[in-house]
Amino acid sequence: MENILEVKGLKTHFRFDEGIVRAVDGVDFRIRPQGTLGIVGESGCGKSITAMSIMRLLPRSAKIVDGQMLFRYPDSRNIEQIVDLAQVDEDGRTMLEIRGNRIAMIFQEPMTALSPVHTIGEQLVEAIRLHQDLSKREARNLGIEMLRKVGIPRAEQRIDDYSFQLSGGLRQRAMIAIALCNRPLLLIADEPTTALDVTIQAQILRLIRELQEEYAMAVMIITHNLGVIARMADEVAVMYRGRVVEFADVDSIFHAPKHPYTKALLRSIPKVDAPRTARLLSIRGTVPEPFAVVPGCPFHPRCDVAVAGLCNSGEPPALLPVRNGHAVACVLETEESRRYA
Ligand code: SF4
Numbered sequence: 572m573e574n575i576l577e578v579k580g581l582k583t584h585f586r587f588d589e590g591i592v593r594a595v596d597g598v599d600f601r602i603r604p605q606g607t608l609g610i611v612g613e614s615g616c617g618k619s620i621t622a623m624s625i626m627r628l629l630p631r632s633a634k635i636v637d638g639q640m641l642f643r644y645p646d647s648r649n650i651e652q653i654v655d656l657a658q659v660d661e662d663g664r665t666m667l668e669i670r671g672n673r674i675a676m677i678f679q680e681p682m683t684a685l686s687p688v689h690t691i692g693e694q695l696v697e698a699i700r701l702h703q704d705l706s707k708r709e710a711r712n713l714g715i716e717m718l719r720k721v722g723i724p725r726a727e728q729r730i731d732d733y734s735f736q737l738s739g740g741l742r743q744r745a746m747i748a749i750a751l752c753n754r755p756l757l758l759i760a761d762e763p764t765t766a767l768d769v770t771i772q773a774q775i776l777r778l779i780r781e782l783q784e785e786y787a788m789a790v791m792i793i794t795h796n797l798g799v800i801a802r803m804a805d806e807v808a809v810m811y812r813g814r815v816v817e818f819a820d821v822d823s824i825f826h827a828p829k830h831p832y833t834k835a836l837l838r839s840i841p842k843v844d845a846p847r848t849a850r851l852l853s854i855r856g857t858v859p860e861p862f863a864v865v866p867g868c869p870f871h872p873r874c875d876v877a878v879a880g881l882c883n884s885g886e887p888p889a890l891l892p893v894r895n896g897h898a899v900a901c902v903l904e905t906e907e908s909r910r911y912a
Pocket of ligand 1: 881
């Protein structure tokens with residue numbers, strides 16, 4: 572296995588009194604070492620639940636019911652291990668060794684991830700000492716170094732600040748410092764810039780890229796923003812209703828998209844050079860209610876090219892390769908590629 576992470580057929584479902592929500596319902600993708608995978612889709616498509624499944628930080632009502640998440644990493648003795656994160660105990664030794672150490676995560680809103688009652692320094696020292704055999708002083712010095720690295724001015728003083736004393740941009744930087752203090756192999760960034768203004772967004776994305784290069788780590792960036800995808804990703808997984816409907820390198824997604832949902836997402840991006848009278852295009856209809864069971868292709872009620880009898884019955888189309896690592900879950904596309912194969 573050459574990839575750092577391979578997710579195959581992952582299903583994470585929520586059980587409520589009203590029924591089952593199939594938040595993640597057969598997700599497939601892979602991340603290469605040091606590569607950047609962008610996961611894009613509208614809210615509620617299962618992007619964040621996929622990330623929480625990888626981190627094994629799901630709420631009690633959610634359960635991984637099927638699939639594999641194969642993660643490759645060197646253990647503390649530097650021996651390569653491949654573990655199926657779907658099978659390990661979420662509170663067991665393996666997951667404790669991986670979470671926050673080999674795989675780290677940053678969130679949209681640092682205020683929910685950072686403790687309001689501990690200083691940034693206390694949180695850094697705790698995160699470092701959980702995985703590294705360092706004294707409190709050594710961990711604090713490493714913490715100051717991390718804060719400098721992420722561009723926090725006067726790091727030796729600000730390390731004693733509480734999160735509420737920092738601006739939104741500095742809080743996001745502090746969270747990145749905590750996430751990266753153990754040099755993870757994979758950073759999962761869930762909408763890392765959505766809550767920030769445009770200038771700070773650009774700075775944070777640049778910072779993630781610089782640190783990715785310095786630490787030689789892979790990044791999985793989750794966003795609803797195609798601009799962030801264009802800027803950051805090498806490969807892209809487009810998600811719709813708990814499934815990956817298209818997977819390809821970033822150029823193919825933007826210049827030769829295959830799935831009607833990807834094409835609709837791209838059409839909905841405002842164009843700077845469009846006439847001022849031009850109407851903004853949006854995707855027809857809305858995402859079906861979470862409890863709704865949609866037979867056939869989950870996108871068919873909104874798809875402009877759906878074929879009655881082919882798209883609206885049976886199982887959802889599988890994600891199948893069409894060419895050169897490009898994969899699509901659309902019966903029309905996969906029929907087409909088979910015809911010209
Ligand atoms: Fe549209 Fe049918 Fe393709 Fe689904 S399978 S995206 S409904 S054409």
